[in-house]
Amino acid sequence: MDRRKFGTKFFTLVASSTFIGAWLKKATAQSSGYDPSKHYYGMGIQINKCIGCGRCADACKDENNVPKEPFFFRTWVERYLIKKDGDVTVQNIDKRINNTSENVTEKDILRSFFVPKLCNQCDNPPCVQVCPVGATFKTEDGVIIVDEDRCIGCRYCIQACPYGARYLHPENQTADKCTFCYHRITKDLLPACVEVCPTQARIFGDLRSSTSPLGRFKRLNKLHVLKPFLNTEPKVSYSDLDGEVR
Amino acid sequence: MTQPVHQMLYELLKQATGFIYPNEIEVHWGILVVVYPYLTGLVAGAFILASLVKVFNVKEVQSVYRLALLTALSFLLIAPLPLLLHLGHPERSFEIFLTPNFTSAMAMFGFVYAWYLMVVLLLEIWFTYRKDIILWSKNESFTMRWIHKILSLFSTDISEKATLFDKKMVKAITIIGIPSAFLLHGYVGFIFGSIKANPWWSSVLMPIVFLFSAIVSGIALVILIYMVVTPSRKQKIDMACLDKMASYLFYAVIIDFSLEFLDFIHRLYESEESIKILSDLVVNKLFISLGIIQILLGMLLPLGIMVVIKLFRVDAELRKLLYFVSAILIQLGIFATRWNVVVGGQMFSKSFRGLTAYKMELTGIEGLLMTLVLLVLPFIVLTILIKILPPWEHAPVSDLEAVSD
Ligand code: SF4
Ligand code: SF4
Numbered sequence: 001m002d003r004r005k006f007g008t009k010f011f012t013l014v015a016s017s018t019f020i021g022a023w024l025k026k027a028t029a030q031s032s033g034y035d036p037s038k039h040y041y042g043m044g045i046q047i048n049k050c051i052g053c054g055r056c057a058d059a060c061k062d063e064n065n066v067p068k069e070p071f072f073f074r075t076w077v078e079r080y081l082i083k084k085d086g087d088v089t090v091q092n093i094d095k096r097i098n099n100t101s102e103n104v105t106e107k108d109i110l111r112s113f114f115v116p117k118l119c120n121q122c123d124n125p126p127c128v129q130v131c132p133v134g135a136t137f138k139t140e141d142g143v144i145i146v147d148e149d150r151c152i153g154c155r156y157c158i159q160a161c162p163y164g165a166r167y168l169h170p171e172n173q174t175a176d177k178c179t180f181c182y183h184r185i186t187k188d189l190l191p192a193c194v195e196v197c198p199t200q201a202r203i204f205g206d207l208r209s210s211t212s213p214l215g216r217f218k219r220l221n222k223l224h225v226l227k228p229f230l231n232t233e234p235k236v237s238y239s240d241l242d243g244e245v246r
Numbered sequence: 247m248t249q250p251v252h253q254m255l256y257e258l259l260k261q262a263t264g265f266i267y268p269n270e271i272e273v274h275w276g277i278l279v280v281v282y283p284y285l286t287g288l289v290a291g292a293f294i295l296a297s298l299v300k301v302f303n304v305k306e307v308q309s310v311y312r313l314a315l316l317t318a319l320s321f322l323l324i325a326p327l328p329l330l331l332h333l334g335h336p337e338r339s340f341e342i343f344l345t346p347n348f349t350s351a352m353a354m355f356g357f358v359y360a361w362y363l364m365v366v367l368l369l370e371i372w373f374t375y376r377k378d379i380i381l382w383s384k385n386e387s388f389t390m391r392w393i394h395k396i397l398s399l400f401s402t403d404i405s406e407k408a409t410l411f412d413k414k415m416v417k418a419i420t421i422i423g424i425p426s427a428f429l430l431h432g433y434v435g436f437i438f439g440s441i442k443a444n445p446w447w448s449s450v451l452m453p454i455v456f457l458f459s460a461i462v463s464g465i466a467l468v469i470l471i472y473m474v475v476t477p478s479r480k481q482k483i484d485m486a487c488l489d490k491m492a493s494y495l496f497y498a499v500i501i502d503f504s505l506e507f508l509d510f511i512h513r514l515y516e517s518e519e520s521i522k523i524l525s526d527l528v529v530n531k532l533f534i535s536l537g538i539i540q541i542l543l544g545m546l547l548p549l550g551i552m553v554v555i556k557l558f559r560v561d562a563e564l565r566k567l568l569y570f571v572s573a574i575l576i577q578l579g580i581f582a583t584r585w586n587v588v589v590g591g592q593m594f595s596k597s598f599r600g601l602t603a604y605k606m607e608l609t610g611i612e613g614l615l616m617t618l619v620l621l622v623l624p625f626i627v628l629t630i631l632i633k634i635l636p637p638w639e640h641a642p643v644s645d646l647e648a649v650s651d
Contacts, residue, residue, distance in 0.1 A: 159275065164267025
């Protein structure tokens, strides 16, 4: 074999192996290239931007096979009316479960606003603590999810969640709740509620990144979480949160 | 499957007041979860009564010692059933043993139960009965003889040394047994007491209140069973024994009452942000079950009756009647206690802004009929146990002698 021939052969070999290597890498990336250790998810909610259209709740139900009836929600929106005399009326914007027929005239109202709610993906989650079989657990990237093949439907987690974020799925008889659309975010998509929100009241992203929209949101706002005294350490934080919101 | 749930929830929705989180309309732990702590309470109480006899060597109560043990066993055998029936996936319940989550109070269920059933109750009963079983099996019909032979695990030694060993074992097990009985019901209280999200439950006193109400209900149960079983055997009720049990009951009720009162004062005095909704709950939803049944009928009235008995000389016949009535009232009261804790704790929203409602079904797994079945079952088990292991010492042998005479 002369030198040239060897050179070409060697070259093709190297080239093809690099190519195969790259192709293999790409292929594995497509199948399981998601690396959970590189993420830690959170959400920000800008209360002043929420217009109470409820598209997030609808989109969530469609995306996640949540029963359409108004007793099962992964995310919902509350409406607060604070009157001049200090009275607070809270309603659910879903008309079917809004049972306060109170007539509040505009001149009585001091302020009113909407608050989107969802599982707070607590960093110190009581639901995980109590689950007897470990069906509810925290993933490496910080999302709390329920393994429906493992859940025995004891509903202990529903009792333990201080935010009413969980329900028992009437078909599977297992606990269900918001997962930040885990099936979407691991494919680099946004959660359904975030994607449809017309005012971008919801901001999703990596808590560790300071340059992302979530990082910016965290930098530029004074943030609060719900029921901080319970030490659940929510990863969903709110800007412009009113003290009346629980 | 889905349809009825929705219909029921639409019904309930009409009764909800104020604002509740949308997932909260359904009361998740219903009557079956009320029955569970009620039954385990009876177990712990009956066992503690039996232990008092052994540890302090109280002569008067000796005659109900075995009855109390069998009562504890029969209720313990049925107690896990309501929990199992309540699960959305009962077929997966064994997972609790395979992959237990050690931070979960409920995961401890299996272990506490297995320990109590296998190590404490069964062993204690076995050592208590061993000699008698061997004696009985000597002159019995074929089936009974074999049942007893198997139960005695084919041991035959009834020498003095062996019986002495049995006695020692019983004593040792009782000593382990008392803290175990406390553990059994204390842990059930912990299931609720450790839910920090729920201010009606979250209290360090919860396990202790559970324990003392357990002791109360257990003693009252043994009194009731003793008062029904003895006349049905055409025997006379031993008044010294009954009086003694009743005075245990009296003191237990006083402690239980003080603890609950303390808990109440504590909540009121601390008056945290939940106090408004909790008082709404008590006034609007639990007035009858808490105010009337639990406190008035289930506690103050029997206490009053027992004070009267203690203060004035009441003759034996009337005393029996009064004890019987008090014991029934106390059962009613303790059942109401469990109801008020379990169901009451789910009737207010964790937003502290509204109340939901609970409607018990008549039929179905979570229904009233099923509840009644679960409450009757332990008595059926007890009847069978009494047949196999008569709790009156040496009974069948002496019966046989009476016949052969
Ligand atoms: S909000 Fe509730 S369901 Fe979500 S992680 Fe926290 S405790 Fe669990
Ligand atoms: S309902 Fe399921 S997820 Fe919730 S605590 Fe029970 S087993 Fe765990």
